Amino acid sequence: MQTLHVDLADRSYPIYVGAGLISQGELFARHVAGKKVAIVTNETIAPLYLESVQRALAAYAQTAIVLPDGEAFKTWETLQLIFDGLLSARHDRRCTVIALGGGVIGDMAGFAAACYQRGVDFIQVPTTLLSQVDSSVGGKTGINHPLGKNMIGAFYQPNAVLIDTSTLTTLPPRELSAGLAEVIKYGLICDEGFLAWLEEHMDALRSLDQQALTYAIEQSCAAKARIVGADEREAGVRATLNLGHTFGHAIETHKGYGAWLHGEAVSAGTVMALEMSRRLGWISTEDRDRGIRLFQRAGLPVVPPEEMTPADFLQHMAVDKKVLDGQLRLVLLRRMGEAVVTADYPDETLHATLSANYRALVGQLGEQ
């Protein structure tokens, strides 16, 4: 087991990473102050892991709140089910909410913990690779509103995060790959040593080697903690976490949400960011191809949808949150392991990037 301490704002909390952690009652006990816990999970995860977590928490009075699965249920109506469950079981301010599931469960259970009686204790147990490396750090919680995603929420830090790498054995391989896109991202934006490690251990990760997973998750969370700690308000360096996301969001929006997984769009979007960084003379063709190969080996798409024109991209990218005073800011690589956020590039470089023939470009690399 690895333990990482996240130090943000007025509180610090540990992230434990290792195989089999959800069965370790002692780990939970360190962070449960009262006598009652409420486990919030969904219909997919409950049959797999709820019983293990309940056994680990046998010393406490328990309530299990099982929600429907999916982003479509990240709504007030579902949140209300959590409050109903907490109030019906007469949980008071000393209760601890435990989020057992992926990003949607973490966001909703975290927001419920932030609001219930104006704030109760909260432990995250993320069960997807994406939520383990992304939502564990940063304290963003919330729900969607019919007029916008993640519009209602709170910044609320957990008391602890338990990342049990063995829960990834039940994760669909496509979702494992999607999570790896964000893992690779951390290497590209801030840690070339980690990038090299990923190249050596990609096969181990995809075959669920627990030791390799533990290391990769711990490095990813540590990278995010460093970046968020340096820029909690997203004024500067935090935006580098969005490498590939501006191009990627355009792909997601164009294809309709859900057609491409978020990590898949980030993968193809990052290839475009690599190509643009190369055209600006910041990274070499070898660097670009090194990135592409790593995404390929993670089982991810590296070519944007062929029907998407530069005009399609520009249209979707114009509404991106990173547009400031009409200037489209992009996250690009100054060199491998160092990202920058910039609006200072020739328009023709962007257009050339959007017009590039990625299929041909990737074809030259040969199949892996």
Next chain:
Amino acid sequence: MQTLHVDLADRSYPIYVGAGLISQGELFARHVAGKKVAIVTNETIAPLYLESVQRALAAYAQTAIVLPDGEAFKTWETLQLIFDGLLSARHDRRCTVIALGGGVIGDMAGFAAACYQRGVDFIQVPTTLLSQVDSSVGGKTGINHPLGKNMIGAFYQPNAVLIDTSTLTTLPPRELSAGLAEVIKYGLICDEGFLAWLEEHMDALRSLDQQALTYAIEQSCAAKARIVGADEREAGVRATLNLGHTFGHAIETHKGYGAWLHGEAVSAGTVMALEMSRRLGWISTEDRDRGIRLFQRAGLPVVPPEEMTPADFLQHMAVDKKVLDGQLRLVLLRRMGEAVVTADYPDETLHATLSANYRALVGQLGEQ
């Protein structure tokens, strides 16, 4: 105009108190960072003061969100109307929410500001005496849930509080008196000098003398800020703010919410706390009668409902939040201007207090 600085947790904010403040655009401008404001108010207050506030904020793009009036609407459904209004008008993270109304509006608009895009700026403009002296300090925001009052919410501090004493000219006299119950409370629990000032100026307050109101509100907010600042988590001294509330809640619950106004129940409840403090030998009969006279002069009831038996009181008080390990903790006066929270009293003194003939006791004082 008086300015009081409240220094709580990680931020400090000013409370401005004076006549005509809602027309002073410059005061608002000090605390509006962006270009857009959303004014949240209700159907009772909007015809009286919305236009003045809108004129004062003429320099900003504005959205007015007018909610139905009353505690019955302090629900998620009404809160959703605020989010709908904010999102329809495309307010972003730089918007400022302005709460114009009493405690219900302040609680709901404050909670909306806490959650909208994970937190936006927020200015309180309380228009009832109760909200001016009670909700302006402490940062409690929230809504009711069908299974409990104030169960969903956040601690969220405003950027500023503008208390315009001239809004009290349109407040129903019964509600003014109810607000005065809380003002008197501050004198009783922590400031005998203020108590003496109230005795001298009660008539001026009830006839809406703006200078007297400004002073009384400023002293009340300062007292609450001192107490909350010393004990944000309500572990000790903050509980003294509940003087008269344990007996008062029993009255409210017994009569059904709304039959007695909160301040009216606090008044009669505080008379019982004075009587018990006298029976314990902590204050004199003269002290007790001094308190009773002041509540009477504020236009408040000083005799609990005659049909309520000691058993009625005990039943309702047993579920009070101040019960700790089965011991009923009460807020009593050690002397005039000094409250204590204690479970250390003979049961027979409590019973004698509940059985006392308050009508006879008050009758001896003669009519004022």
